[in-house]
Amino acid sequence: xxxxxxxxxxxxxxxxxxxxxxxxxxxxxxxxxxxxxxxxxxxxxxxxxxxxxxxxxxxxxxxxxxxxxxxxxxxxxxxxxxxxxxxxxxxxxxxxxxxxxxxxxxxxxxxxxxxxxxxxxxxxxxxxxxxxxxxxxxxxxxxxxxxxxxxxxxxxxxxxxxxxxxxxxxxxxxxxxxxxxxxxxxxxxxxxxxxxxxxxxxxxxxxxxxxxxxxxxxxxxxxxxxxxx
Amino acid sequence: xxxxxxxxxxxxxxxxxxxxxxxxxxxxxxxxxxxxxxxxxxxxxxxxxxxxxxxxxxxxxxxxxxxxxxxxxxxxxxxxxxxxxxxxxxxxxxxxxxxxxxxxxxxxxxxxxxxxxxxxxxxxxxxxxxxxxxxxxxxxxxxxxxxxxxxxxxxxxxxxxxxxxxxxxxxxxxxxxxxxxxxxxxxxxxxxxxxxxxxxxxxxxxxxxxxxxxxxxxxxxxxxxxxxxxxxxxxxxxxxxxxxxxxxxxxxxxxxxxxxxxxxxxxxxxxxxxxxxxxxxxxxxxxxxxxxxxxxxxxxxxxxxxxxxxxxxxxxxxxxxxxxxxxxxxxxxxxxxxxxxxxxxxxxxxxxxxxxxxxxxxxxxxxxxxxxxxxxxxxxxxxxxxxxxxxxxxxxxxxxxxxxxxxxxxxxxxxxxxxxxxxxxxxxxxxxxxxxxxxxxxxxxxxxxxxxxxxxxxxxxxxxxxxxxxxx
Numbered sequence: 019x020x021x022x023x024x025x026x027x028x029x030x031x032x033x034x035x036x037x038x039x040x041x042x043x044x045x046x047x048x049x050x051x052x053x054x055x056x057x058x059x060x061x062x063x064x065x066x067x068x069x070x071x072x073x074x075x076x077x078x079x080x081x082x083x084x085x086x087x088x089x090x091x092x093x094x095x096x097x098x099x100x101x102x103x104x105x106x107x108x109x110x111x112x113x114x115x116x117x118x119x120x121x122x123x124x125x126x127x128x129x130x131x132x133x134x135x136x137x138x139x140x141x142x143x144x145x146x147x148x149x150x151x152x153x154x155x156x157x158x159x160x161x162x163x164x165x166x167x168x169x170x171x172x173x174x175x176x177x178x179x180x181x182x183x184x185x186x187x188x189x190x191x192x193x194x195x196x197x198x199x200x201x202x203x204x205x206x207x208x209x210x211x212x213x214x215x216x217x218x219x220x221x222x223x224x225x226x227x228x229x230x231x232x233x234x235x236x237x238x239x240x241x242x243x244x245x246x247x
Numbered sequence: 248x249x250x251x252x253x254x255x256x257x258x259x260x261x262x263x264x265x266x267x268x269x270x271x272x273x274x275x276x277x278x279x280x281x282x283x284x285x286x287x288x289x290x291x292x293x294x295x296x297x298x299x300x301x302x303x304x305x306x307x308x309x310x311x312x313x314x315x316x317x318x319x320x321x322x323x324x325x326x327x328x329x330x331x332x333x334x335x336x337x338x339x340x341x342x343x344x345x346x347x348x349x350x351x352x353x354x355x356x357x358x359x360x361x362x363x364x365x366x367x368x369x370x371x372x373x374x375x376x377x378x379x380x381x382x383x384x385x386x387x388x389x390x391x392x393x394x395x396x397x398x399x400x401x402x403x404x405x406x407x408x409x410x411x412x413x414x415x416x417x418x419x420x421x422x423x424x425x426x427x428x429x430x431x432x433x434x435x436x437x438x439x440x441x442x443x444x445x446x447x448x449x450x451x452x453x454x455x456x457x458x459x460x461x462x463x464x465x466x467x468x469x470x471x472x473x474x475x476x477x478x479x480x481x482x483x484x485x486x487x488x489x490x491x492x493x494x495x496x497x498x499x500x501x502x503x504x505x506x507x508x509x510x511x512x513x514x515x516x517x518x519x520x521x522x523x524x525x526x527x528x529x530x531x532x533x534x535x536x537x538x539x540x541x542x543x544x545x546x547x548x549x550x551x552x553x554x555x556x557x558x559x560x561x562x563x564x565x566x567x568x569x570x571x572x573x574x575x576x577x578x579x580x581x582x583x584x585x586x587x588x589x590x591x592x593x594x595x596x597x598x599x600x601x602x603x604x605x606x607x608x609x610x611x612x613x614x615x616x617x618x619x620x621x622x623x624x625x626x627x628x629x630x631x632x633x634x635x636x637x638x639x640x641x642x643x644x645x646x647x648x649x650x651x652x653x654x655x656x657x658x659x660x661x662x663x664x665x666x667x668x669x670x671x672x673x674x675x676x677x678x679x680x681x682x683x684x685x686x687x688x689x690x691x692x693x694x695x696x697x698x699x700x701x702x703x704x705x706x707x708x709x710x711x712x713x714x715x716x717x718x719x
Contacts, residue, residue: 076700076717080654094638096599103655107716108618108630110652119638123616124606131610142602144595197699199668226654226718227671227693227701 043211046173049085056207056217057191062086063211065171066190067164071180071208075103077197078223082205083175084114086147090173091117095146098139099123101132103151120146133159140166140174148174157187164188183208201227249352249403251364252390253332254380255345257285258324261377263314266485266500273312273488276301280315312488321345323484331375333477334514335367340387340472346394348387348472365401384408386466392420392438412464413439420464426457438464481511481519481574490529490566494558497526497570501554504572505547517577518543522550527569534564539607542600542637543578549601556608596637603635620649624679625687626656626715650675653703653716660713663704667694671701693718 029043045060054061062068062083072079091097097120099106112118124139126132132152139148140163155178167174176189183194192208192215201224207217255261259275264287272293275285283304286295293308305311321344329339329347338350351364358364365381372379382399384390389412393399396419398411415438417427430453435441441449441461450458462468485500501524512518522538538553606615616632623629629652673692680687689705696702703716 074698074700075655075719076653076696076702078701078719080719084654104717105630105656105658106618107626107652107654107656109620109649110654111618112620113649113652114654117638118618118620121618122603122635123618123632124610125614125616126610135606135610138602138605142598144599144602199695199699201671201695201701227651 044171046086046089048082049089050082050221052219053082053205053221056205056219057210058213062173062175063190064173065168066174066211067160067167067188068173068175068191068193069182069187069189070175070177070193070195071183072177072195073180077195078201078203078221078226079177079195080106081223081226082195082203082221083147083149084116086173087111088115090146091120093146095120096144097121097147097149098145100136100139100148100150101125101152102149129153133162136163136174137166140170140172142170145170145172148172149177150174151177157185161188164190200224248350249355249361249383249385250387250390251336251349251351251368251381251383252342252387252394252399253328253347253349253368254382254391254394255325255328256378256380257287258328258345258377259314259316259321260285260287262324262327263486263488265376265503267488271310271312271488272308273314274301274304275314275316277316278318284316314486314488318344320484320486323482326478327483328377329475330477330511331371332368333475335364335371337474338472339475341475342391346391348390350472351383361403362401384412386464387470387472388460388464389466392464395419395421413437413442417441420460422457422460426453429453479577481508482571483507483573484569484571486569487567490568492563492566494555494563497558497563497567498551498555500570501572502547502551504570505550508550508572508574509545509547512545512577515577516580518545518580519574519577520544521574521576522554523573523575524554525571525573526563526567527571528565529568531565536561539612540600540604541607541635542596542604543580544600544604545580549604553604553608556605560609599637607635624677625685626652626677627687628680628685630656653701654719655717657715657717660705660715663702663712663714665696665698667702667704668697669695671695674706677705691715 043060044064045062046064047054047061048057070079070082087097099121102123106121106123108118111121124135126135136148136150139145163174180194189209190211194206194208196204196206198204198220203221203223205219205221207215209215257275260273263273272290272295273287274283274290274295276282277284281301283295283297283299283301286297290308290311295304295307295311301313325341325343325345325347329341332339332347332349336349336351336354338353340348342348351361354364355361358367361383368381380394380397380399382390382393383401383403384393385405385408389408392415393408393411396415398415400407400411402408417430417436417438420438422430430441442465446458446462449461459468463470483504485504491497520540520543524536524538526534526536528534536557538550538557540549540553544550603615612634615635617635619631619633621629621631671693674690676690678688688708691703691705694702694704701718702714703718704712704714706712
C-alpha cells in the first residue's frame with residue numbers, strides 16, 4: 019500500500035503543494051533555458067499532450083518548437099504537421115537545420131479523419147513529434163488523444179485558440195502565448211504536471227526575423243508608409 | 248517416362264463453392280444456358296443430373312443457384328491450378344478445358360517414391376477443396392484416359408497399367424464417333440482388342456489419324472508436351488452466386504485470396520507494393536481499387552488491413568458479382584540490411600511503412616506531402632510538395648546558403664489592411680520570372696502588425712501592399 023502511494027508521489031501524478039520535488043516524468047528539453055527552468059527543468063512532456071494557446075500565427079509559435087524539431091529530425095524520427103493553417107515554408111525550415119526528409123505534412127478533410135490520423139501518428143514508434151492544428155476539439159476527443167500519446171511516448175503539441183484558456187483540458191502542459199511589442203514571446207504556464215501553474219517567462223526570439231537588435235533606423239523609411247491604408 | 252494426369256470433373260463448381268460461406272444447391276450450365284454441365288452434391292440429392300435440361304432441373308429444385316460457364320474463365324481457372332501444381336512439379340502441360348499433365352518420373356527421387364507424390368498431391372487437393380481424379384501412365388494419353396474414367400492407380404507397373412487400359416471400353420478412348428462405330432462393327436469392344444490389330448492394317452482399313460492416336464496411347468509414336476511456364480503475374484478471381492452487398496462479404500473471400508497471394512509471394516521470394524482489385528457489378532462498370540503500400544510487402548494481414556480501410560472510405564456503389572485481384576508489380580525481396588545488434592532499425596523501417604500506408608489508404612495519396620526547397624527566387628516557387636518516400640541515409644552535405652525567410656508562407660498573398668506598428672527590415676527586391684509568364688516584381692519588408700505578429704509584407708509594382716508570410 020505504502021509502496022503504491024510512494025510510487026504515485028514519485029511520478030508526480032499525485033503531488034503535494036508544499037513540495038517542489040523533481041519529477042521523473044520523461045520530457046524533451048525545449049531548447050530555451052528560461053522556459054525549461056519554469057517547467058521544472060524538464061521541457062516538453064513525452065507521452066502526453068501539450069497545448070499552446072494563441073490568437074494568431076506569426077508570434078513565434080514555431081520558433082518555440084524549432085529546437086525540438088531540429089533535434090528530432092536529425093535523430094531520424096518523423097515530424098508530422100497535421101492540418102497546418104498555412105504552408106510550412108521549406109527553405110526557411112531547411113535554413114534552420116530541420117531535416118526535411120523527416121517532415122511529413124498531412125491534411126485531412128474532416129474531424130474524424132483528423133482524430134484518426136493523430137491517434138495513429140501518436141501510437142507509432144517512428145514518430146518523434148506531432149504538431150497539430152485541431153480547430154475545435156471536444157474534451158472527450160482530447161482525452162482519447164491523451165491516451166494515444168501515453169501509448170506512444172511522443173511529444174505532441176496542439177495549437178489552439180486562446181478562447182480555450184478558461185476551459186479545462188486533460189493535456190499535461192498548457193501554455194498561453196502572447197506577443198509583446200519587442201518581438202518577444204511571453205509565455206504563461208496555465209497548467210503543468212507536478213507543480214503549481216502561473217509561472218511566466220519571456221523568450222527573446224526576435225532573431226526569427228533576422229533582427230540582431232532593435233535597430234529599425236536602418237530600414238529605409240520611404241513615402242510608402244502612407245500608401246498603406 | 249511416367250506421366251500423371253489430374254482431371255477436374257467439376258472445377259468451376261469447386262471454385263465457386265470455395266468462395267461461399269453458405270451453400271445451397273448449385274449447378275453450372277453450358278454457354279447457351281440450356282443444359283446442366285456440373286451439379287453439386289446438394290443438387291444431385293434433389294435429383295438433378297449432369298446433362299439434364301435446365302428447365303427440368305429447375306422443376307426438381309426450384310431454388311437452384313445457376314451459374315453460366317464462361318470458356319475464358321475456365322482457361323483462367325485451369326491456369327490457377329497449374330500455378331499451385333507448379334510448386335510440386337516442374338514439367339506441367341495444360342490439357343484444356345479441365346486437365347493437367349505432370350511429368351513425375353523425375354520427381355520420384357525427390358519425394359521418395361510414387362506413393363509419396365500421390366499423397367502430397369491428394370493433400371494439396373484437399374487443402375484447396377478440389378475434386379480431381381488422378382491417374383499415372385507411361386504415356387500422356389494413357390494417364391489421361393485412365394484419369395477420365397477414374398481408374399487411376401498409384402503404380403508404375405507397366406503390366407498393370409496396360410491391363411487397366413485394355414479393359415477400357417472403346418467409347419472411353421476418345422476416338423471420333425465414326426471410327427468408334429466402325430470398330431464396333433468390326434466386333435471390337437475394348438481398347439485391348441484395338442491394340443491387338445496390326446498397325447498397317449489399322450491405318451489402311453480405318454484411318455492414319457486413328458493409328459496415330461492408338462500409337463500415342465501405346466507410346467510407339469512421339470507425343471511431345473511443351474512445358475508450361477508460370478506467368479509473371481498473380482491473378483485470382485472469386486465469383487459470387489449471391490451478390491455481395493456488404494464489404495464484410497468481400498473480406499471473407501479476400502482473406503483466402505490474400506493468403507494464397509502470400510504463399511505465392513513467399514514461394515517466389517518476392518514482394519509487391521501494388522494490388523489491383525476489380526469488383527464486377529451486374530449493371531454497371533466495374534469498380535477498380537488500387538491498393539498501394541509504401542514499401543514492398545507480402546503479408547496477407549497487412550494487405551487486408553489496407554483493403555479494409557480503403558473499402559471503409561469507399562462504400563460499394565452496387566452489389567458485387569465477382570472480384571478479381573491482380574498483382575503485376577513484383578520486387579525481389581531485399582535482404583535485411585542496416586540492422587544493428589538489437590535489430591531495431593528493421594522494426595522502425597517496417598513501422599514507418601505500416602504507418603504511412605495506413606494513412607495513405609484512409610486519407611488518399613494526396614493527403615500526405617513532403618516538402619523540399621527548390622531553386623527559384625520567387626517565394627511561391629521556392630518550395631515543392633512531393634509524394635512521401637522513405638528517407639534514406641545520405642552523406643551529410645553542407646546546405647546551400649538560403650536567404651532569410653519566414654516559417655509560414657500564406658497560400659496566396661493577402662492584402663494588408665492594418666498599418667504596421669514597426670518596420671523592421673527591408674526592402675528586399677525580388678524581381679524574377681519574366682520568362683514563364685508569372686512575373687514577380689516586389690519589394691519585401693518585415694513589419695510588426697498591431698496584434699504583435701511579425702509579417703513578411705511586400706509592395707508590388709502597382710503600389711498594393713500584401714502579406715505573404717508570418718514569422719512563426
